[in-house]
Amino acid sequence: MTLFQKDNISEKTESIWHKTVHLPSFRSLDQDIHTDVAIIGGGLTGIVSAYRLAVRGVKVALVEADRLASSTTGNTTAKITVQHGLIYQELIAHFGKEKARQYFDANNEALSWLRKLCQSSDISCTYATAPAILYAATDNERRSIEREKEAYDCLGIPAQFSDSVDLPIDTKGGLTIADQAQFHPLMFLHFLVSELVRMGAAIYEGTLAYDLEKKPSLAVVTKDGRKIHCRDVLICSHFPFYDANRLYFARMYPERSYLIACADCESVPQGMYLSAGDPRRSLRSAVCDGRQIVLVGGENHKTGQGGSTTDHYIRLQGFADAVLGENQMIAHWSAQDYTSLDKVPYIGLLAKNEPHLYVAAGFRKWGMTTAVVAAKLFSDTILGKHNPYTELFNPSRFEADPMIKTFIIEGAIVGKELVKGKLDRKQRLLDELGNNQGVIVTINGQRAGAYRDEEGSLSLVNTTCTHMGCEVNWNQAEKTWDCPCHGSRFSANGEVIDGPALDPLKKLYQEPSQEQPKG
Structure with missing residues (x-):
């Protein structure tokens, strides 16, 4: 498997779905x-x-x-399942048994609708039935999934608890729901x-x-x-x-997670796996262009607060090697989603x-x-x-x-990131910046984001998020500026990728392209 070089990912991030x-x-x-x-x-x-x-x-x-x-x-990851992590024990505690059961029913009906449409319309989307397995890596996680099984029993959700799962790593038990599904979205x-x-x-x-x-x-x-x-x-x-x-x-907080697609695997898990604790790990097989692959995901973190994004892919590669044996990584990418307060x-x-x-x-x-x-x-x-x-x-x-x-906890985190960004005045000479890299610099006493593209052309943007004034951070793996407060993301030259921001980062400087004319 080809390993990433720390802080110097040159390969394009693109999902296996978009590739195929x-x-x-x-x-x-x-x-x-x-x-x-x-x-x-x-x-x-x-x-x-x-x-x-x-x-x-x-x-x-x-x-x-x-x-x-x-x-x-x-x-x-395109898992079609009612097993959404350790959620049902929380739903019972916060909403009561009736609404917790409604949450299951709503998602179960959605699964059934997708299955019926795929089958009745004969949609070619590699739709396949598969079990969803929530597994424990520690004794504490085992106790958590045992409590989740009690919640399943209370709500009448059919599931099976086992002392081990079919993975070549040390586990402390698993909670399985049969007849879930996966497809090519x-x-x-x-x-x-x-x-x-x-x-x-x-x-x-x-x-x-x-x-x-x-x-x-x-x-x-x-x-x-x-x-x-x-x-x-x-x-x-x-x-x-x-x-x-x-x-x-x-009322929502943004998180990023990471995925790699591995082919030519020595071992292929039979099912859709998710760890019950951190670091989060997700596994599922897939068939793309007739090729058997395995998707390995996880490494969740708040947007703009995850440190070196390259490190997340490196850690997923290590997990893939432990679970899949010999394998070849053929794609890597990340995703972002929001979680409500409850x-x-x-x-x-x-x-x-x-x-x-x-x-x-x-x-x-x-x-x-x-x-x-x-x-x-x-x-x-x-x-x-x-x-x-x-x-x-x-x-x-x-x-x-x-x-x-x-709400109070998230507000405190946002306030901390806002102040931290305003006080951050790291300096780094622009001539040290390599091609296809970005960095926070200080220009005339002001914080700015510098990016040098693959041809060596330099661009500078104001790093103040146009949503509410937090300071964005550079995401080297995705080549984006990410806001640690509310999850807005911008391209290397400042264009909006993800909201809540609607306006681009202010451009401070754009160097003409150094690419030589052809012919």
Whole structure:
């Protein structure tokens, strides 16, 4: 296996899904349009929502700031399961048995819907049934999964506890739910997008939703000033581009996680594995382009606070070698998602006084089933149907336990990072900066972000995040500027990749390209 060099990853980060499937391309919105429902975000949530509405005759327009599935959906592990880590014991403690069971039912129905659609439509997406196994690496973790099994029993969730799991490492037991599933998410979305095109749905890429107008009628306003006039808006954009003073940036916290794809493995795990403790480790097999691979993931950390991003890939490689034996790494990438204060996603009306604005956010890295839960809740509400899970996922909820405590803790972390960033005045000579590297420097007494591209051209950006003024940090593995406060991410030259920020970092200097003309 080829190892990364510390702080000098030159290989492009690209998921195995993107390497093996290319979704159709769509033009940017260049005129004002009218539709029934405007859907913001071209990931699994937005596309499934568009599909569920379109098949019922609703006119939809879907807009994506970048390319379809370019964010979390295209970088997922693509596990379709109701086993979302150690969650059910917490749900019972904080919400009670009835709502905890509702959480299971909602996700189980989503799993069943995906299975039925894949089978009835004969979708070529390598859909396969597989068990989900939560395993313990220590005695403390074993006690945690034993308590989780008690929660399963209380809720009537079928599962089996065993003293060992089928992995070539030392474990202390496992909790297995049978008949879960896995698939190739972009192959699945290719089918849905094709169906949307066939049904006449409008799809636009490279179109950033920037604001909302409410008078004289509801309209989404893009960064280029185009308007999407509509009756309802579904905000499925990973992070709400419109907040309605609901402070979503303070009600969720962002985390990054990492994945490597390994081929030619000496050993291939039979199932979808997740460790019960830290450091987090995830395993699942997959077939891409007819090739058997294994996805190895984990290394979760708060966005912008994980230290050397290269180190995360190195540690995953070491784990892969221990579990898979001889293997070859063929892809590496990372993903970002948000977690709500009580770990239950926000799905429903954006705010009580906003009857036509809906949001889906805070999926906690379990988007394959949660996206379908959101799409069904949206379509049911818009079509006037009762949905039994509306109250559970209501974004306006604010439970005293544990949400207020988490709110205070997260606020303290954000404040610490804000002050830390303002005081950071590290200096490093720009002529020491190698190609394809970035660093924080001090220019005329001010903090700036310097990046030298592969051709040696230098660019400088203001490192103050355009969302709320925190100072971004350099992510060498992804070649991005990441905000440690609320998770905004920017490209090396300052363009927005992930919100809540809507505006790019201020450019301070851009050196002309040093690439020699060809011919």
